[in-house]
Amino acid sequence: MSKNASRRDIRSFERRLRDLPRGESHTDRDAQPELESSLLGMLVSGGPELPAARRMDSLKATYVEHGTSLREQAIGSDAAVARPASVPRVRTRHVLARVAAVATVIVALLVGLGFGSAYAMPGNPLYSVKLAAESAYLSLVPGDQNKADAYASYTSRRLNELKYVEERGMSKWYYSLANDAQGGIEDTYGHGKRLRAGAAQKVTEKAQALTLRMEELLGGALGEMTPAQKASVESGLQRIRLQLRMRKGNPSGPSQQNGQPGNQNGQRNGT
């Protein structure tokens, strides 16, 4: 903007200002655009000119020299590429932070889902989540004692669920729950028999108690299974009784005499 033009614009601005309404009715809506437009026209493209900077050349030279030394330092310390590369590093950190945040949310959701599903019963959409969580937990539990306890605990849950579905006549669940419970009893016993005598005996007793409870619960349910399902469950129970050396209706078997549960091919007592 030339100085003549600048002066002309200022005069024009002043005239416009004088023509504008004043007082209470002078609102932002009616006055500002014109005022701003005048001011913009007067100031844009440089506005009032200052006298030329006297030391601009020397300041510029110092600045460029400083920039050059920064460049050399960066190259020397491998940060030249580190400076620009610091941006990707920052980005990488941001990406990692986002991934961590997403992972945290997912874990929180899974944990929440796990807790939420802990009381889910057959027929509930979360029931499959409950089974998956149990399965995941079982795969992580260390040691036979812990695994035996976990299997016993989950078998007990299956039996509670069996009672639940029987009370509600949800017959389609009978076989799968019975099957799961039988598998749980066998796994309980399977881990228990690897333990020392006293601990093994306790696990066997737990398995025997679970078997007895299952037999009680299955009373009515067996009649509503298909013949093949019924045969499968009955043969499974027979197999378990053999493993646990149980006589029907009596959890105490000969295995207690020596304090050791029988093995898979063990002697047959009872049934």
Place this chain on the structure above:
Amino acid sequence: MISSQELIDIAEKVKLYEPEALTRLFDLYFEKLRRYMYYKTGSLERAEDLAAETLTKGIESIGSFKDRGGTIGAWLFGIGRNLLAREREAAGKAEMVELEKEFPVEEDEQPERVVLVKLSNEELYQALSRLPDEQREVVLLRFMEGYDARTVGEIMGRKPGAVRALQFRAVQALKDMFEPGGVEA
């Protein structure tokens, strides 16, 4: 008028300390920063130093600059503003500064030209010098440097609405000064 893309390219090259980009950055912003600093400090000499110091600080911390579409100018003004704030804080001075009584002109200007320049700039200069510091800053950044309210808000650490309010009050105050009987230069 330089395009946003050009500014983005310059910023990227400044990050690599390419000499040409450094020079271009200086050429683009030294004068703007000097004028801004002059209206903030009232001293031509100090304005030169502060403008150069702002640019130097800018290239020292260019690694932390995140371009949001040619915003390096606003970023530099932010640095300059912080520089001034720290300086004033250290000196224990208030935000408001007294500008020189007369608008400075080149000593070697011809007499008639000096009068002309003084007449043209003096009125606005005097008017601006009477504005509170923040209002003056908004006028400088919005109208002289052409930044929008959002960018001015980023530079000043204020919300765009607050910037518009300051701008409204500044323009009203300027109007009052130009009214007959108002404060004339």
